[in-house]
Amino acid sequence: MRGNPAKAFELTNTQVFRRAALPKSYTDLLGRKLFLLLLTIQGLGAFALITLGVMLKKTGVARNVMGPRIRQEIARAGVALMPMFMFVAFALGFLVIGQTVSALARVGATDYLGSTMVIVVVRELGPLLAAVLVLARVGTAHVIELGTARAMGEVEALEALGIDPVHYLIVPRVWGMMAGIFSLTVYLIIGALASGYLWAFLQDVPLTPGDYFKQLTEALGWLDFALLALKTVAFGFFIAIVACYHGLAQPLRLEEVSRVAVRAVTQGVVVCLLIDALFIVLYLVA
Amino acid sequence: MNENQNPAAIEMRDVSVGAMRDTSFTVVEDVNWTVAPGEFWVLAGQQHSGKSDFLKMTAGLMAPVKGSYKLFGNETQTFGEAELPSRLRLGFVFEGGQLFNRLTLGENVALPLQYRHNLTAAAAAQEVESLLDLMELAPLADVTPANVAADWLQRAALARALVLKPEVLLLDNPFSGLGARHLQWSLRFLDRLWRGHEWLGGKPVTMVMTTDDLSRLAGWRDEARRFALLKDKRFTALGSWSRVETSNDPVVKELLAVPLAATM
Structure with a gap:
C-alpha cells in the first residue's frame, strides 16, 4: 500500500449498507449483519497488521517525539487509573474472595483455596476486569479524540507534514494500553488477593496469612505468569486497535463520534471475551 | 535542455480530481498545467468549485482519479515513505x-x-x-x-x-476571513516569500494558492503572477492580472466583486 494508511480502511461499502433501506425479510437482515461483521473483521485485521508493521518498522524513529508521547499514554492508561483500581481491588476482594474463602472454610475445603483463587482471580477475573475498565475509561476517550481529530482535519494535516498518523497517533496509544492493562492487572490481582484475605480474616476464617500465601504460591505455576503477561498485552493491543480503528480509520462527522464510541466499546468487550476464550483453551491444553 | 536537470515543480497531464470525502465524485477534469520553479499561481473559483480538493491532490493527500501528475519531475500519486523527500519540498497551508x-x-x-x-x-x-x-x-x-x-x-x-x-508552498484560501491588518500583512509576507525571504536564505518559493475572492488580491497587479479559474469542473489558465481584470467571464467578475450593476 502506498501512503495514506489511515484511508486504507474506509468502509465505503459498510456505509452504503448502513444507509440502505430496511430489509424486506429476516434473511436479508441476517445477510446484511453478516456482511457488516465480515467487513469489520477485515478492517480491524488490516488495521492491526498495519499498526504492528509500523510499530516494528519505525522503532526508534523520532525517539524524542515518540518517547514522551508513549510515556504520556502509559500514564493515562496506567498510572492515572491506580486510585480507581485500588477501590476495585478492595471491592473484588470483598465480593468474590472474601466470600469464597469463607464458604470454603465452612465446608472444610480450605485446601482448594489456592487453586480456586488462581483460577478465579489470576487467570480470569483480574485481567478481564482490568481490560474492560481500561476500555471504558481510556478506550472511549481514544475514539472521541481521534474521531474529533479526523473530523477537524488534524490527521490530514499530519499527512501533509510528512508525519505518519499511525506512528504519531496510534503507536503511543497501543503501547500505553498494553503497558497499562498489564500493570493494572498485576496491581488489581495483588490488591484483590490481599483484601480478600483481610475480609476473610474479619469473618474469623481459621486461616493464617502464612497458609494463605503458601497455598497461593503452590497453585501458581510459571505458565500462569507467562500467560497472564501475554493475555494482558493481547488485551491492550486489541482494545487499542478497536478504539483507534473506530476513531481514525473511518471518516467521521462530529455528530457521529459519540455513536462510534459506543460501538467501539461493544466491539472491544467482544474482542476481550474472544481473547479470553482463546486463553482458556491454552490453559486447558497446557 | 535535459528535462530532468530543471524539471517543472508541478506538471499535470489530463488529470482529473475526485472529492476528498468521496473520490468517486469528480470535481475537476482534464487538467493540463505546468508550474515552473519560482512561479506564483492563484487558482480562483467559487465556493465548492473543487479548489481545496484540487490543492489537496496536488499536495499528495489523495491520488488523481486519472492522468499523470509529476512533482519535481517524478510521477506521483500519493506520498508513501519512498516519496517523503519530495513531500518535504512541499508545504501546505x-x-x-x-x-x-x-x-x-x-x-x-x-x-x-x-x-x-x-x-x-x-x-x-x-x-x-x-x-x-x-x-x-x-x-x-x-x-x-x-x-x-x-x-x-x-x-x-x-x-x-x-x-x-519548503520549495513549493500550497495555500488553500489563505485570506479567507482575515481582518484588514492580517490581510495586508499576509499579502506582503507571501510576496516576500515568493521573491526570496532572508529567513529562507533568499531562495524564492514557488507558490500556488486558491481564493474565492479576487478583490482581496488587487494589490498584486504585476504581470508576473499567473491566475487560473476553476469553473464547471474545468481548469482554465487566465494569465496575468490584466487578463483577469478584463475578463468577461461572469464568475471572474463575481470573484472580483464587481458591483452587480456594472455587469449588467
Missing part, C-alpha cells in the same frame, strides 16, 4: 489552519521539525524562535489554538508549513 488542538501554537510550529530531525521539545522550541518572532507569533507561542483568533491560527499554520523550508 490548510484553510482555517487545521492546527493540532492539544498542542500550543509554538508546539504546532515546532512539531514537523522535531519529528523530522528527532529534536527534543526544548531544542525544537529554540529552533523555531526566530520564525515565531518573524511572524509576530512569539507572544502566542504557549497558547492552544482554541484560545486564539482565527487570523492568528492562519498565520501559525503558515509558520508550521514554512518550518521545514
Whole structure:
C-alpha cells in the first residue's frame, strides 16, 4: 500500500449498507449483519497488521517525539487509573474472595483455596476486569479524540507534514494500553488477593496469612505468569486497535463520534471475551 | 535542455480530481498545467468549485482519479515513505489552519521539525524562535489554538508549513476571513516569500494558492503572477492580472466583486 494508511480502511461499502433501506425479510437482515461483521473483521485485521508493521518498522524513529508521547499514554492508561483500581481491588476482594474463602472454610475445603483463587482471580477475573475498565475509561476517550481529530482535519494535516498518523497517533496509544492493562492487572490481582484475605480474616476464617500465601504460591505455576503477561498485552493491543480503528480509520462527522464510541466499546468487550476464550483453551491444553 | 536537470515543480497531464470525502465524485477534469520553479499561481473559483480538493491532490493527500501528475519531475500519486523527500519540498497551508488542538501554537510550529530531525521539545522550541518572532507569533507561542483568533491560527499554520523550508508552498484560501491588518500583512509576507525571504536564505518559493475572492488580491497587479479559474469542473489558465481584470467571464467578475450593476 502506498501512503495514506489511515484511508486504507474506509468502509465505503459498510456505509452504503448502513444507509440502505430496511430489509424486506429476516434473511436479508441476517445477510446484511453478516456482511457488516465480515467487513469489520477485515478492517480491524488490516488495521492491526498495519499498526504492528509500523510499530516494528519505525522503532526508534523520532525517539524524542515518540518517547514522551508513549510515556504520556502509559500514564493515562496506567498510572492515572491506580486510585480507581485500588477501590476495585478492595471491592473484588470483598465480593468474590472474601466470600469464597469463607464458604470454603465452612465446608472444610480450605485446601482448594489456592487453586480456586488462581483460577478465579489470576487467570480470569483480574485481567478481564482490568481490560474492560481500561476500555471504558481510556478506550472511549481514544475514539472521541481521534474521531474529533479526523473530523477537524488534524490527521490530514499530519499527512501533509510528512508525519505518519499511525506512528504519531496510534503507536503511543497501543503501547500505553498494553503497558497499562498489564500493570493494572498485576496491581488489581495483588490488591484483590490481599483484601480478600483481610475480609476473610474479619469473618474469623481459621486461616493464617502464612497458609494463605503458601497455598497461593503452590497453585501458581510459571505458565500462569507467562500467560497472564501475554493475555494482558493481547488485551491492550486489541482494545487499542478497536478504539483507534473506530476513531481514525473511518471518516467521521462530529455528530457521529459519540455513536462510534459506543460501538467501539461493544466491539472491544467482544474482542476481550474472544481473547479470553482463546486463553482458556491454552490453559486447558497446557 | 535535459528535462530532468530543471524539471517543472508541478506538471499535470489530463488529470482529473475526485472529492476528498468521496473520490468517486469528480470535481475537476482534464487538467493540463505546468508550474515552473519560482512561479506564483492563484487558482480562483467559487465556493465548492473543487479548489481545496484540487490543492489537496496536488499536495499528495489523495491520488488523481486519472492522468499523470509529476512533482519535481517524478510521477506521483500519493506520498508513501519512498516519496517523503519530495513531500518535504512541499508545504501546505490548510484553510482555517487545521492546527493540532492539544498542542500550543509554538508546539504546532515546532512539531514537523522535531519529528523530522528527532529534536527534543526544548531544542525544537529554540529552533523555531526566530520564525515565531518573524511572524509576530512569539507572544502566542504557549497558547492552544482554541484560545486564539482565527487570523492568528492562519498565520501559525503558515509558520508550521514554512518550518521545514519548503520549495513549493500550497495555500488553500489563505485570506479567507482575515481582518484588514492580517490581510495586508499576509499579502506582503507571501510576496516576500515568493521573491526570496532572508529567513529562507533568499531562495524564492514557488507558490500556488486558491481564493474565492479576487478583490482581496488587487494589490498584486504585476504581470508576473499567473491566475487560473476553476469553473464547471474545468481548469482554465487566465494569465496575468490584466487578463483577469478584463475578463468577461461572469464568475471572474463575481470573484472580483464587481458591483452587480456594472455587469449588467
